[in-house]
Amino acid sequence: MKPNLQVEIGTMLMANPVTTASGTFGFGPEYTPYLDIERLGAITVKGTTLEPREGNPTPRLVETPSGILNSIGLQNPGVDYLIEHYAPYFRQLKTNVIVNIAGNTVEEYANLAAKLNSVPGIAALEVNISCPNVKKGGLAFGSDPVSAAEVTKAVRQATTLPVIIKLSPNVTDIAAIASAVEEAGADALSVINTLLGMAIDIRKRKPVLGNIMGGLSGPAVKPVAVRAVWQVYQRVKIPIIGMGGIMNAADALEFILAGATAVAVGTASFINPRAAIEVLEGIERYLVENNIDDIKELVGAAHG
Ligand SMILES: Cc1cc2nc3c(=O)[nH]c(=O)nc-3n(C[C@H](O)[C@H](O)[C@H](O)COP(=O)(O)O)c2cc1C
Numbered sequence: 198m199k200p201n202l203q204v205e206i207g208t209m210l211m212a213n214p215v216t217t218a219s220g221t222f223g224f225g226p227e228y229t230p231y232l233d234i235e236r237l238g239a240i241t242v243k244g245t246t247l248e249p250r251e252g253n254p255t256p257r258l259v260e261t262p263s264g265i266l267n268s269i270g271l272q273n274p275g276v277d278y279l280i281e282h283y284a285p286y287f288r289q290l291k292t293n294v295i296v297n298i299a300g301n302t303v304e305e306y307a308n309l310a311a312k313l314n315s316v317p318g319i320a321a322l323e324v325n326i327s328c329p330n331v332k333k334g335g336l337a338f339g340s341d342p343v344s345a346a347e348v349t350k351a352v353r354q355a356t357t358l359p360v361i362i363k364l365s366p367n368v369t370d371i372a373a374i375a376s377a378v379e380e381a382g383a384d385a386l387s388v389i390n391t392l393l394g395m396a397i398d399i400r401k402r403k404p405v406l407g408n409i410m411g412g413l414s415g416p417a418v419k420p421v422a423v424r425a426v427w428q429v430y431q432r433v434k435i436p437i438i439g440m441g442g443i444m445n446a447a448d449a450l451e452f453i454l455a456g457a458t459a460v461a462v463g464t465a466s467f468i469n470p471r472a473a474i475e476v477l478e479g480i481e482r483y484l485v486e487n488n489i490d491d492i493k494e495l496v497g498a499a500h501g
Pocket residue numbers: 218219220221243244245265267269271297325328363389390391413414415416418440441442443461462463464465
């Protein structure tokens with residue numbers, strides 16, 4: 198018998214628990230030569246802002262021994278472009294599309310949510326209050342429980358779509374932020390965004406990234422991410438989408454056992470564009486091999 202892989206993130210039903218991490222999967226069509234994206238439970242698309250953004254000065258990516266540092270700075274064509282050019286494509290897809298949003302002010306987050314609310318083809322909003330690469334509109338909101346709750350409340354009031362709040366690991370107590378946004382009306386949480394880091398070119402004796410600091414992602418951050426999911430799971434009742442260094446199905450299963458209902462594959466797609474599908478296939482194989490007929494049995498199972 199085929200195991201049941203269905204999970205729910207708020208009112209969004211996912212055929213399986215695998216999605217992509219925002220900013221690592223474009224808007225979807227970029228990956229269609231490599232995999233059938235409709236097999237994924239959802240795709241999460243690049244962060245979108247009210248106005249188009251050019252992003253940060255180059256260089257914006259640097260490899261580290263077990264991950265990458267990026268300081269893209271939310272380069273994107275803006276929400277009107279997304280609605281006009283990508284939403285018709287989203288509508289045809291037989292999977293959920295999660296749109297990631299970021300703003301400079303609480304009002305901007307609310308405006309984005311209101312604009313996207315009535316657009317067919319969008320299944321949920323992921324609210325980025327955790328981007329370390331922009332001066333405003335990112336981490337400033339996500340590092341304080343009061344302002345994190347304020348953004349959540351404003352987005353909640355502006356939309357009927359499921360609201361997923363994306364948390365930062367660059368805080369002292371991630372569970373306190375999780376609890377505040379749950380209370381403010383979040384339907385789910387994404388855990389985690391990138392960790393603030395930097396690299397220095399010893400020949401030039403200067404920081405490598407144009408923006409000096411960037412967000413670290415990939416295998417280096419996985420233990421931090423698993424720990425964050427574990428702590429958040431202990432504090433909140435709403436579902437968690439776990440992410441941070443998932444390279445294969447074994448990594449994804451760690452997140453699920455720590456308390457994630459769904460998982461997102463990010464940096465791994467840059468190395469292997471089929472990574473998300475391979476993660477899905479590996480999870481399914483694990484369930485079959487271990488005679489587990491429902492993925493939900495594994496969610497948080499490591500807590501005993
Ligand atoms: C190049 C790049 C761009 C990203 N852009 C965004 C973004 O626009 N919005 C967002 O919420 N997270 C963004 N992220 C963070 C990822 O969605 C994810 O949370 C993080 O990379 C950890 O997962 P990973 O280690 O599997 O990549 C970006 C990450 C990378 C590497």
